[in-house]
Amino acid sequence: MLQAFLQNIINGLAQGSVYALVALGYTMVYGVLQFINFAHSDIFMLGAFAGFYLAKWLSPAVSNPIFLLVSVILGSMAFCVAVGLTVERIAYRPLRSAPRLNVLITAIGVSLFLENLGQIVFGADPQVFPSLIATQSLLGGEGLVLNNIQVIVVIVSLVLMVLLHWIVRHTKLGIAMRAVSFDIEVANLMGIPTDTIIIFTFTIGSSLAGAAAILYGLSYPKIEPLLGVMIGLKAFVAAVFGGIGNIMGAAVGGIVLGLAEAFTVYYISSTFRDAIAFGILIFILLFRPAGLFGTFRREKV
Amino acid sequence: MILSVKNLSVNYGLISAIRNLSMEVPKGEIVALIGANGAGKTTILRTISGLIKPVSGSVIFDGQDIAHVKPHLIVRRGMSHVPERRGIFANLTVYENLLMGAYTRKLMAGDLDEVYALFPRLAERKKQIAGTLSGGEQQMLAISRALLSRPKLMLLDEPSLGLAPQITKSIFETIQRINKTGTTVLLVEQNAQAALKIAHRGYVLEVGDITYSDTSQALLNNDVVRKAYLGDH
Numbered sequence: 001m002l003q004a005f006l007q008n009i010i011n012g013l014a015q016g017s018v019y020a021l022v023a024l025g026y027t028m029v030y031g032v033l034q035f036i037n038f039a040h041s042d043i044f045m046l047g048a049f050a051g052f053y054l055a056k057w058l059s060p061a062v063s064n065p066i067f068l069l070v071s072v073i074l075g076s077m078a079f080c081v082a083v084g085l086t087v088e089r090i091a092y093r094p095l096r097s098a099p100r101l102n103v104l105i106t107a108i109g110v111s112l113f114l115e116n117l118g119q120i121v122f123g124a125d126p127q128v129f130p131s132l133i134a135t136q137s138l139l140g141g142e143g144l145v146l147n148n149i150q151v152i153v154v155i156v157s158l159v160l161m162v163l164l165h166w167i168v169r170h171t172k173l174g175i176a177m178r179a180v181s182f183d184i185e186v187a188n189l190m191g192i193p194t195d196t197i198i199i200f201t202f203t204i205g206s207s208l209a210g211a212a213a214i215l216y217g218l219s220y221p222k223i224e225p226l227l228g229v230m231i232g233l234k235a236f237v238a239a240v241f242g243g244i245g246n247i248m249g250a251a252v253g254g255i256v257l258g259l260a261e262a263f264t265v266y267y268i269s270s271t272f273r274d275a276i277a278f279g280i281l282i283f284i285l286l287f288r289p290a291g292l293f294g295t296f297r298r299e300k301v
Numbered sequence: 302m303i304l305s306v307k308n309l310s311v312n313y314g315l316i317s318a319i320r321n322l323s324m325e326v327p328k329g330e331i332v333a334l335i336g337a338n339g340a341g342k343t344t345i346l347r348t349i350s351g352l353i354k355p356v357s358g359s360v361i362f363d364g365q366d367i368a369h370v371k372p373h374l375i376v377r378r379g380m381s382h383v384p385e386r387r388g389i390f391a392n393l394t395v396y397e398n399l400l401m402g403a404y405t406r407k408l409m410a411g412d413l414d415e416v417y418a419l420f421p422r423l424a425e426r427k428k429q430i431a432g433t434l435s436g437g438e439q440q441m442l443a444i445s446r447a448l449l450s451r452p453k454l455m456l457l458d459e460p461s462l463g464l465a466p467q468i469t470k471s472i473f474e475t476i477q478r479i480n481k482t483g484t485t486v487l488l489v490e491q492n493a494q495a496a497l498k499i500a501h502r503g504y505v506l507e508v509g510d511i512t513y514s515d516t517s518q519a520l521l522n523n524d525v526v527r528k529a530y531l532g533d534h
Protein backbone atom coordinates (compact mmCIF):
# COMPACT_ATOMS: atom_id res chain seq x y z
CA MET A 1 0.00 0.00 0.00
CA LEU A 2 2.55 2.50 1.21
CA GLN A 3 5.03 1.10 -1.24
CA ALA A 4 2.70 1.67 -4.18
CA PHE A 5 2.00 5.17 -2.91
CA LEU A 6 5.71 6.00 -2.74
CA GLN A 7 6.25 4.47 -6.16
CA ASN A 8 3.64 6.75 -7.63
CA ILE A 9 5.25 9.74 -5.96
CA ILE A 10 8.59 8.83 -7.56
CA ASN A 11 7.09 8.28 -11.01
CA GLY A 12 4.94 11.38 -10.75
CA LEU A 13 7.82 13.60 -9.71
CA ALA A 14 9.99 12.41 -12.59
CA GLN A 15 7.26 12.94 -15.15
CA GLY A 16 6.02 16.14 -13.51
CA SER A 17 9.40 17.83 -13.56
CA VAL A 18 9.52 17.49 -17.34
CA TYR A 19 6.04 19.01 -17.59
CA ALA A 20 7.13 21.78 -15.25
CA LEU A 21 10.19 22.71 -17.31
CA VAL A 22 8.13 22.93 -20.49
CA ALA A 23 5.29 24.74 -18.73
CA LEU A 24 7.72 27.44 -17.57
CA GLY A 25 8.40 28.35 -21.20
CA TYR A 26 4.70 28.77 -21.93
CA THR A 27 4.02 30.80 -18.85
CA MET A 28 7.00 33.14 -19.18
CA VAL A 29 6.25 34.05 -22.78
CA TYR A 30 2.60 34.50 -21.85
CA GLY A 31 3.72 36.75 -19.01
CA VAL A 32 5.54 39.23 -21.24
CA LEU A 33 3.54 38.98 -24.49
CA GLN A 34 0.11 37.63 -23.47
CA PHE A 35 -0.09 34.89 -26.05
CA ILE A 36 0.39 31.15 -26.00
CA ASN A 37 3.51 30.23 -27.92
CA PHE A 38 2.17 27.02 -29.48
CA ALA A 39 5.50 26.47 -31.21
CA HIS A 40 7.07 25.90 -27.81
CA SER A 41 6.13 22.21 -27.82
CA ASP A 42 7.84 21.76 -31.17
CA ILE A 43 10.95 23.48 -29.91
CA PHE A 44 10.92 20.80 -27.22
CA MET A 45 10.69 18.16 -29.97
CA LEU A 46 13.58 19.74 -31.89
CA GLY A 47 15.60 19.72 -28.67
CA ALA A 48 15.06 15.96 -28.39
CA PHE A 49 16.30 15.44 -31.95
CA ALA A 50 19.23 17.78 -31.43
CA GLY A 51 20.16 15.67 -28.40
CA PHE A 52 19.65 12.48 -30.41
CA TYR A 53 22.12 13.52 -33.14
CA LEU A 54 24.53 15.14 -30.73
CA ALA A 55 24.66 11.98 -28.61
CA LYS A 56 25.30 9.82 -31.67
CA TRP A 57 28.09 12.10 -32.72
CA LEU A 58 29.65 12.49 -29.30
CA SER A 59 29.29 9.04 -27.77
CA PRO A 60 32.16 7.35 -29.67
CA ALA A 61 34.50 10.11 -28.54
CA VAL A 62 33.31 10.68 -24.99
CA SER A 63 33.58 7.87 -22.50
CA ASN A 64 32.55 9.65 -19.30
CA PRO A 65 28.74 9.32 -19.16
CA ILE A 66 28.24 12.35 -16.91
CA PHE A 67 30.25 14.52 -19.26
CA LEU A 68 28.29 13.11 -22.20
CA LEU A 69 24.97 13.81 -20.50
CA VAL A 70 25.94 17.36 -19.57
CA SER A 71 27.20 18.07 -23.10
CA VAL A 72 24.04 16.72 -24.68
CA ILE A 73 21.82 18.74 -22.34
CA LEU A 74 23.78 21.94 -22.95
CA GLY A 75 23.84 21.29 -26.70
CA SER A 76 20.11 20.74 -26.83
CA MET A 77 19.51 23.88 -24.75
CA ALA A 78 21.69 25.93 -27.10
CA PHE A 79 19.93 24.55 -30.15
CA CYS A 80 16.49 25.28 -28.71
CA VAL A 81 17.55 28.84 -27.87
CA ALA A 82 18.67 29.33 -31.46
CA VAL A 83 15.35 28.04 -32.78
CA GLY A 84 13.29 29.94 -30.22
CA LEU A 85 15.01 33.25 -30.99
CA THR A 86 14.69 32.70 -34.74
CA VAL A 87 10.97 32.05 -34.39
CA GLU A 88 10.60 35.14 -32.19
CA ARG A 89 12.53 37.31 -34.63
CA ILE A 90 10.89 36.10 -37.84
CA ALA A 91 7.36 35.26 -36.77
CA TYR A 92 6.46 37.18 -33.61
CA ARG A 93 8.40 40.43 -33.54
CA PRO A 94 6.90 41.80 -36.77
CA LEU A 95 3.49 41.34 -35.12
CA ARG A 96 4.34 43.22 -31.93
CA SER A 97 1.65 45.83 -32.42
CA ALA A 98 -0.83 43.50 -34.14
CA PRO A 99 -3.87 42.13 -32.30
CA ARG A 100 -3.10 39.18 -30.04
CA LEU A 101 -5.27 36.82 -32.07
CA ASN A 102 -2.99 37.32 -35.09
CA VAL A 103 0.04 36.35 -33.03
CA LEU A 104 -1.79 33.32 -31.67
CA ILE A 105 -2.67 32.09 -35.15
CA THR A 106 0.91 32.72 -36.26
CA ALA A 107 2.10 30.59 -33.35
CA ILE A 108 -0.15 27.74 -34.47
CA GLY A 109 1.24 28.16 -37.99
CA VAL A 110 4.82 28.01 -36.76
CA SER A 111 3.96 24.91 -34.74
CA LEU A 112 2.50 23.11 -37.77
CA PHE A 113 5.46 24.20 -39.84
CA LEU A 114 7.99 22.79 -37.38
CA GLU A 115 6.08 19.53 -37.00
CA ASN A 116 5.95 18.97 -40.73
CA LEU A 117 9.52 20.09 -41.21
CA GLY A 118 10.46 17.55 -38.56
CA GLN A 119 8.71 14.81 -40.46
CA ILE A 120 10.57 15.70 -43.64
CA VAL A 121 13.97 16.02 -42.01
CA PHE A 122 13.84 13.26 -39.39
CA GLY A 123 11.24 10.97 -40.99
CA ALA A 124 7.91 10.14 -39.42
CA ASP A 125 9.09 6.89 -37.82
CA PRO A 126 10.01 6.91 -34.16
CA GLN A 127 13.70 6.80 -33.31
CA VAL A 128 15.29 5.32 -30.24
CA PHE A 129 16.89 7.94 -28.02
CA PRO A 130 20.34 6.72 -27.02
CA SER A 131 20.76 5.79 -23.38
CA LEU A 132 23.39 8.24 -22.33
CA ILE A 133 23.71 6.67 -18.91
CA ALA A 134 23.19 3.01 -18.10
CA THR A 135 20.10 2.57 -15.97
CA GLN A 136 20.97 1.47 -12.45
CA SER A 137 18.50 0.51 -9.84
CA LEU A 138 19.11 2.38 -6.62
CA LEU A 139 16.51 0.70 -4.47
CA GLY A 140 16.18 -2.83 -5.63
CA GLY A 141 14.42 -5.90 -4.49
CA GLU A 142 11.61 -4.69 -2.30
CA GLY A 143 9.34 -3.87 -5.22
CA LEU A 144 9.95 -0.16 -5.04
CA VAL A 145 11.64 0.99 -8.23
CA LEU A 146 13.95 3.95 -8.05
CA ASN A 147 16.65 4.25 -10.65
CA ASN A 148 19.41 6.71 -11.34
CA ILE A 149 17.59 8.15 -14.37
CA GLN A 150 14.63 9.22 -12.24
CA VAL A 151 16.97 10.81 -9.73
CA ILE A 152 18.87 12.64 -12.49
CA VAL A 153 15.63 13.92 -14.03
CA VAL A 154 14.37 15.31 -10.75
CA ILE A 155 17.71 16.79 -9.68
CA VAL A 156 18.46 18.46 -13.02
CA SER A 157 14.95 19.93 -13.12
CA LEU A 158 15.22 21.12 -9.56
CA VAL A 159 18.59 22.78 -10.19
CA LEU A 160 17.23 24.55 -13.28
CA MET A 161 14.14 25.74 -11.45
CA VAL A 162 16.16 27.06 -8.51
CA LEU A 163 18.45 28.84 -10.97
CA LEU A 164 15.45 30.33 -12.75
CA HIS A 165 13.98 31.46 -9.47
CA TRP A 166 17.23 33.18 -8.58
CA ILE A 167 17.45 34.91 -11.98
CA VAL A 168 13.89 36.15 -11.81
CA ARG A 169 14.11 37.35 -8.20
CA HIS A 170 17.59 38.77 -7.95
CA THR A 171 19.03 39.86 -11.28
CA LYS A 172 18.29 43.15 -12.96
CA LEU A 173 17.13 41.36 -16.12
CA GLY A 174 14.90 39.07 -14.11
CA ILE A 175 13.27 41.95 -12.26
CA ALA A 176 12.88 43.79 -15.57
CA MET A 177 11.17 40.70 -16.97
CA ARG A 178 8.62 40.82 -14.17
CA ALA A 179 8.20 44.55 -14.73
CA VAL A 180 7.59 44.02 -18.46
CA SER A 181 5.10 41.27 -17.74
CA PHE A 182 3.20 43.59 -15.41
CA ASP A 183 3.12 46.60 -17.72
CA ILE A 184 5.17 46.70 -20.88
CA GLU A 185 4.39 50.35 -21.57
CA VAL A 186 5.55 51.63 -18.19
CA ALA A 187 8.61 49.39 -18.51
CA ASN A 188 9.40 51.36 -21.66
CA LEU A 189 9.11 54.58 -19.69
CA MET A 190 11.75 53.29 -17.27
CA GLY A 191 14.18 52.97 -20.18
CA ILE A 192 13.87 49.18 -20.21
CA PRO A 193 14.53 47.91 -23.75
CA THR A 194 11.51 45.66 -24.00
CA ASP A 195 12.70 43.77 -27.08
CA THR A 196 15.81 42.76 -25.19
CA ILE A 197 13.69 41.50 -22.30
CA ILE A 198 11.48 39.54 -24.70
CA ILE A 199 14.59 37.94 -26.25
CA PHE A 200 15.80 37.12 -22.75
CA THR A 201 12.45 35.49 -21.95
CA PHE A 202 12.49 33.36 -25.10
CA THR A 203 16.08 32.39 -24.33
CA ILE A 204 15.21 31.09 -20.89
CA GLY A 205 11.98 29.39 -21.97
CA SER A 206 13.58 27.65 -24.94
CA SER A 207 16.61 26.52 -22.98
CA LEU A 208 14.38 24.92 -20.35
CA ALA A 209 12.51 23.11 -23.14
CA GLY A 210 15.85 21.86 -24.49
CA ALA A 211 16.84 20.48 -21.10
CA ALA A 212 13.40 18.96 -20.62
CA ALA A 213 13.65 17.21 -23.98
CA ILE A 214 16.81 15.37 -22.97
CA LEU A 215 15.34 14.41 -19.58
CA TYR A 216 12.30 13.12 -21.42
CA GLY A 217 14.47 11.17 -23.87
CA LEU A 218 16.30 9.52 -20.99
CA SER A 219 13.04 8.38 -19.38
CA TYR A 220 11.05 7.48 -22.52
CA PRO A 221 13.59 6.69 -25.20
CA LYS A 222 11.27 6.91 -28.19
CA ILE A 223 11.17 10.19 -30.08
CA GLU A 224 9.31 11.27 -33.19
CA PRO A 225 8.42 14.61 -34.86
CA LEU A 226 4.99 14.81 -33.21
CA LEU A 227 6.50 14.16 -29.79
CA GLY A 228 5.84 17.72 -28.69
CA VAL A 229 2.11 17.69 -29.28
CA MET A 230 0.99 15.75 -26.23
CA ILE A 231 3.79 16.95 -23.91
CA GLY A 232 3.06 20.50 -25.03
CA LEU A 233 -0.63 20.16 -24.28
CA LYS A 234 0.09 18.67 -20.86
CA ALA A 235 2.57 21.41 -20.06
CA PHE A 236 0.06 23.97 -21.22
CA VAL A 237 -2.52 22.46 -18.87
CA ALA A 238 0.08 22.65 -16.09
CA ALA A 239 0.70 26.33 -16.83
CA VAL A 240 -3.02 27.13 -16.85
CA PHE A 241 -3.52 25.12 -13.68
CA GLY A 242 -0.83 27.11 -11.88
CA GLY A 243 -2.08 30.40 -13.31
CA ILE A 244 -0.76 31.32 -16.74
CA GLY A 245 1.93 33.97 -16.47
CA ASN A 246 2.88 32.84 -12.98
CA ILE A 247 6.29 31.17 -12.81
CA MET A 248 5.79 29.45 -9.48
CA GLY A 249 2.41 28.28 -10.73
CA ALA A 250 3.88 26.56 -13.77
CA ALA A 251 6.43 24.68 -11.68
CA VAL A 252 3.83 23.54 -9.17
CA GLY A 253 1.30 22.82 -11.92
CA GLY A 254 3.74 20.55 -13.73
CA ILE A 255 4.56 18.54 -10.62
CA VAL A 256 0.90 18.24 -9.62
CA LEU A 257 -0.03 17.08 -13.10
CA GLY A 258 2.75 14.48 -13.12
CA LEU A 259 1.59 13.15 -9.75
CA ALA A 260 -2.06 13.16 -10.79
CA GLU A 261 -1.22 11.12 -13.86
CA ALA A 262 0.85 8.61 -11.93
CA PHE A 263 -1.89 8.08 -9.37
CA THR A 264 -4.59 7.85 -12.03
CA VAL A 265 -2.67 5.20 -13.91
CA TYR A 266 -2.15 3.15 -10.78
CA TYR A 267 -5.48 3.48 -9.01
CA ILE A 268 -7.84 3.83 -11.97
CA SER A 269 -6.50 2.80 -15.31
CA SER A 270 -3.73 3.74 -17.69
CA THR A 271 -6.34 4.61 -20.31
CA PHE A 272 -7.24 7.62 -18.19
CA ARG A 273 -3.69 8.99 -18.19
CA ASP A 274 -4.44 11.70 -20.75
CA ALA A 275 -8.01 12.22 -19.62
CA ILE A 276 -6.90 13.37 -16.19
CA ALA A 277 -4.85 16.23 -17.60
CA PHE A 278 -7.73 17.56 -19.63
CA GLY A 279 -10.14 16.86 -16.80
CA ILE A 280 -7.99 19.09 -14.61
CA LEU A 281 -8.02 21.75 -17.34
CA ILE A 282 -11.81 21.73 -17.58
CA PHE A 283 -12.15 21.71 -13.81
CA ILE A 284 -9.80 24.65 -13.32
CA LEU A 285 -11.39 26.67 -16.13
CA LEU A 286 -14.79 26.14 -14.56
CA PHE A 287 -13.95 26.86 -10.95
CA ARG A 288 -10.79 28.93 -10.86
CA PRO A 289 -10.07 30.25 -14.35
CA ALA A 290 -7.18 32.39 -13.15
CA GLY A 291 -5.39 29.25 -11.95
CA LEU A 292 -4.00 28.26 -8.60
CA PHE A 293 -1.64 31.21 -8.13
CA GLY A 294 -2.99 33.47 -10.83
CA THR A 295 -4.65 36.80 -10.46
CA PHE A 296 -6.94 38.31 -13.02
CA ARG A 297 -5.25 41.03 -14.92
CA ARG A 298 -7.34 43.98 -15.80
CA GLU A 299 -7.68 44.44 -19.52
CA LYS A 300 -6.25 47.78 -20.52
CA VAL A 301 -8.53 50.01 -22.53
CA MET B 302 14.12 75.87 -24.19
CA ILE B 303 14.62 72.34 -23.02
CA LEU B 304 11.53 71.21 -24.90
CA SER B 305 9.75 72.68 -27.91
CA VAL B 306 6.80 71.02 -29.48
CA LYS B 307 6.23 72.34 -33.01
CA ASN B 308 3.09 71.95 -35.12
CA LEU B 309 2.34 68.59 -33.58
CA SER B 310 -0.57 66.52 -34.89
CA VAL B 311 -1.50 63.18 -33.38
CA ASN B 312 -4.21 60.76 -34.44
CA TYR B 313 -5.88 57.94 -32.59
CA GLY B 314 -6.73 55.63 -35.44
CA LEU B 315 -8.72 57.83 -37.79
CA ILE B 316 -9.62 60.38 -35.16
CA SER B 317 -7.48 63.44 -34.84
CA ALA B 318 -6.60 64.00 -31.17
CA ILE B 319 -4.10 66.85 -31.43
CA ARG B 320 -4.03 69.37 -34.26
CA ASN B 321 -1.03 71.47 -35.10
CA LEU B 322 -0.08 72.15 -31.52
CA SER B 323 2.97 74.10 -30.43
CA MET B 324 4.26 74.69 -26.93
CA GLU B 325 7.52 75.34 -25.17
CA VAL B 326 9.05 74.40 -21.85
CA PRO B 327 11.91 76.65 -20.70
CA LYS B 328 14.77 75.02 -18.85
CA GLY B 329 14.44 75.06 -15.08
CA GLU B 330 10.74 75.94 -14.95
CA ILE B 331 7.57 74.17 -13.96
CA VAL B 332 5.09 74.35 -16.82
CA ALA B 333 1.49 73.33 -16.25
CA LEU B 334 -0.75 72.00 -18.98
CA ILE B 335 -4.35 72.27 -17.89
CA GLY B 336 -7.64 71.46 -19.52
CA ALA B 337 -10.78 69.40 -19.26
CA ASN B 338 -11.06 65.65 -19.49
CA GLY B 339 -10.52 64.47 -23.04
CA ALA B 340 -8.79 67.64 -24.18
CA GLY B 341 -5.70 65.64 -25.12
CA LYS B 342 -3.35 66.40 -22.22
CA THR B 343 -2.31 62.80 -21.71
CA THR B 344 -1.92 62.30 -25.46
CA ILE B 345 0.55 65.18 -25.59
CA LEU B 346 2.66 63.72 -22.78
CA ARG B 347 2.57 60.28 -24.35
CA THR B 348 3.72 61.74 -27.67
CA ILE B 349 6.54 63.66 -26.02
CA SER B 350 7.84 60.57 -24.24
CA GLY B 351 7.63 58.51 -27.43
CA LEU B 352 4.76 56.15 -26.59
CA ILE B 353 2.71 57.55 -29.46
CA LYS B 354 4.16 58.60 -32.78
CA PRO B 355 2.79 61.85 -34.24
CA VAL B 356 1.51 62.11 -37.81
CA SER B 357 3.35 65.39 -38.25
CA GLY B 358 5.33 67.97 -36.35
CA SER B 359 8.40 67.74 -34.19
CA VAL B 360 9.34 67.34 -30.56
CA ILE B 361 12.68 69.05 -29.92
CA PHE B 362 14.23 67.88 -26.66
CA ASP B 363 17.59 69.29 -25.65
CA GLY B 364 18.26 70.37 -29.22
CA GLN B 365 17.26 67.20 -31.02
CA ASP B 366 14.07 66.01 -32.65
CA ILE B 367 12.90 62.95 -30.73
CA ALA B 368 9.46 62.59 -32.32
CA HIS B 369 10.40 59.23 -33.82
CA VAL B 370 12.84 57.96 -31.21
CA LYS B 371 11.80 54.86 -29.21
CA PRO B 372 10.57 55.62 -25.70
CA HIS B 373 13.26 53.65 -23.84
CA LEU B 374 15.94 55.61 -25.70
CA ILE B 375 14.28 58.92 -24.86
CA VAL B 376 14.67 58.03 -21.17
CA ARG B 377 18.42 57.69 -21.77
CA ARG B 378 18.49 61.20 -23.18
CA GLY B 379 17.24 62.59 -19.89
CA MET B 380 13.46 62.58 -19.87
CA SER B 381 11.23 60.65 -17.54
CA HIS B 382 7.48 60.33 -17.59
CA VAL B 383 5.32 59.55 -14.57
CA PRO B 384 2.26 58.13 -16.30
CA GLU B 385 -1.39 58.65 -15.50
CA ARG B 386 -2.48 56.42 -12.58
CA ARG B 387 1.19 56.19 -11.59
CA GLY B 388 2.07 52.99 -13.42
CA ILE B 389 3.54 51.31 -10.38
CA PHE B 390 4.72 47.72 -10.91
CA ALA B 391 2.31 46.35 -8.33
CA ASN B 392 3.91 42.89 -8.44
CA LEU B 393 7.35 44.20 -7.47
CA THR B 394 8.58 45.48 -4.15
CA VAL B 395 9.14 49.18 -3.54
CA TYR B 396 12.88 48.61 -3.80
CA GLU B 397 12.54 46.68 -7.07
CA ASN B 398 10.41 49.48 -8.51
CA LEU B 399 13.14 51.96 -7.65
CA LEU B 400 15.74 49.67 -9.19
CA MET B 401 13.74 49.70 -12.43
CA GLY B 402 13.63 53.49 -12.30
CA ALA B 403 17.40 53.44 -12.39
CA TYR B 404 17.49 50.83 -15.18
CA THR B 405 19.44 53.05 -17.55
CA ARG B 406 22.16 53.76 -14.98
CA LYS B 407 24.24 52.04 -12.40
CA LEU B 408 22.48 52.56 -9.10
CA MET B 409 24.78 54.27 -6.60
CA ALA B 410 24.45 53.88 -2.86
CA GLY B 411 23.62 57.54 -2.43
CA ASP B 412 20.81 57.51 -5.01
CA LEU B 413 18.39 55.64 -2.82
CA ASP B 414 19.26 57.69 0.25
CA GLU B 415 18.33 60.78 -1.69
CA VAL B 416 14.95 59.34 -2.61
CA TYR B 417 14.35 58.08 0.90
CA ALA B 418 15.18 61.53 2.23
CA LEU B 419 12.54 63.01 -0.08
CA PHE B 420 9.95 60.41 0.95
CA PRO B 421 10.92 58.75 4.26
CA ARG B 422 7.78 56.62 4.03
CA LEU B 423 9.31 54.68 1.12
CA ALA B 424 12.34 53.74 3.19
CA GLU B 425 10.08 52.14 5.77
CA ARG B 426 8.34 50.16 3.07
CA LYS B 427 11.15 49.24 0.74
CA LYS B 428 10.57 45.50 1.06
CA GLN B 429 6.81 45.76 0.74
CA ILE B 430 5.00 44.76 -2.47
CA ALA B 431 4.20 48.05 -4.21
CA GLY B 432 0.62 47.03 -4.94
CA THR B 433 -0.15 47.19 -1.23
CA LEU B 434 0.83 50.86 -0.88
CA SER B 435 -1.76 53.58 -0.47
CA GLY B 436 -2.49 55.92 -3.39
CA GLY B 437 -0.31 58.68 -1.96
CA GLU B 438 2.58 56.31 -1.32
CA GLN B 439 2.26 54.96 -4.85
CA GLN B 440 2.52 58.48 -6.20
CA MET B 441 5.61 59.06 -4.07
CA LEU B 442 7.08 55.85 -5.46
CA ALA B 443 6.23 56.82 -9.05
CA ILE B 444 7.94 60.18 -8.66
CA SER B 445 10.98 58.68 -6.93
CA ARG B 446 11.28 56.03 -9.58
CA ALA B 447 11.21 58.66 -12.30
CA LEU B 448 13.87 60.70 -10.50
CA LEU B 449 16.29 57.79 -10.44
CA SER B 450 16.95 58.02 -14.17
CA ARG B 451 18.38 61.49 -13.37
CA PRO B 452 16.07 63.34 -15.76
CA LYS B 453 16.60 66.83 -17.08
CA LEU B 454 12.89 66.96 -17.78
CA MET B 455 10.18 65.22 -15.84
CA LEU B 456 6.67 64.76 -17.25
CA LEU B 457 3.98 64.28 -14.63
CA ASP B 458 0.49 63.14 -15.61
CA GLU B 459 -2.17 64.01 -13.03
CA PRO B 460 -0.16 63.43 -9.87
CA SER B 461 -3.16 64.51 -7.77
CA LEU B 462 -5.51 61.90 -9.24
CA GLY B 463 -7.43 60.12 -6.51
CA LEU B 464 -5.45 61.65 -3.65
CA ALA B 465 -6.75 63.41 -0.56
CA PRO B 466 -6.20 67.21 -0.59
CA GLN B 467 -3.61 66.97 2.19
CA ILE B 468 -1.54 64.41 0.26
CA THR B 469 -1.90 66.38 -2.97
CA LYS B 470 -0.51 69.41 -1.20
CA SER B 471 2.54 67.55 0.00
CA ILE B 472 3.11 65.93 -3.43
CA PHE B 473 2.99 69.37 -5.06
CA GLU B 474 5.45 70.75 -2.52
CA THR B 475 7.80 67.91 -3.37
CA ILE B 476 7.46 68.63 -7.09
CA GLN B 477 8.50 72.17 -6.31
CA ARG B 478 11.49 70.93 -4.34
CA ILE B 479 12.53 68.63 -7.19
CA ASN B 480 12.29 71.58 -9.56
CA LYS B 481 14.50 73.70 -7.31
CA THR B 482 17.28 71.13 -7.58
CA GLY B 483 17.38 71.75 -11.33
CA THR B 484 14.84 69.39 -12.88
CA THR B 485 12.47 70.97 -15.38
CA VAL B 486 8.87 69.83 -14.92
CA LEU B 487 5.97 69.57 -17.35
CA LEU B 488 2.86 68.97 -15.31
CA VAL B 489 -0.51 67.86 -16.65
CA GLU B 490 -3.36 68.47 -14.22
CA GLN B 491 -7.11 68.65 -13.88
CA ASN B 492 -6.56 70.34 -10.56
CA ALA B 493 -5.70 73.61 -12.33
CA GLN B 494 -5.60 75.68 -9.16
CA ALA B 495 -2.97 73.55 -7.48
CA ALA B 496 -0.95 73.20 -10.68
CA LEU B 497 -0.87 76.90 -11.52
CA LYS B 498 0.08 77.75 -7.96
CA ILE B 499 3.42 75.97 -8.27
CA ALA B 500 3.98 76.54 -12.01
CA HIS B 501 5.89 79.35 -13.64
CA ARG B 502 3.82 79.20 -16.77
CA GLY B 503 0.74 77.46 -18.05
CA TYR B 504 -0.97 76.28 -21.19
CA VAL B 505 -4.70 75.77 -21.45
CA LEU B 506 -5.75 72.96 -23.77
CA GLU B 507 -9.19 72.58 -25.34
CA VAL B 508 -9.97 69.61 -27.57
CA GLY B 509 -6.57 69.33 -29.14
CA ASP B 510 -5.77 73.04 -29.29
CA ILE B 511 -3.92 75.45 -27.04
CA THR B 512 -6.33 78.28 -26.29
CA TYR B 513 -4.34 80.25 -23.72
CA SER B 514 -0.73 80.40 -22.76
CA ASP B 515 0.72 82.77 -20.22
CA THR B 516 2.53 82.98 -16.93
CA SER B 517 0.64 81.06 -14.31
CA GLN B 518 -0.03 84.27 -12.38
CA ALA B 519 -1.76 85.79 -15.40
CA LEU B 520 -3.75 82.60 -16.00
CA LEU B 521 -4.89 82.58 -12.37
CA ASN B 522 -6.21 86.10 -12.93
CA ASN B 523 -7.71 85.48 -16.36
CA ASP B 524 -11.51 85.61 -16.13
CA VAL B 525 -12.23 83.03 -18.79
CA VAL B 526 -9.73 80.59 -17.34
CA ARG B 527 -11.05 81.21 -13.84
CA LYS B 528 -14.60 80.44 -14.92
CA ALA B 529 -13.73 77.37 -16.96
CA TYR B 530 -11.03 75.69 -14.93
CA LEU B 531 -10.74 77.21 -11.48
CA GLY B 532 -14.31 76.78 -10.36
CA ASP B 533 -15.19 80.48 -10.21
CA HIS B 534 -18.68 81.54 -11.09
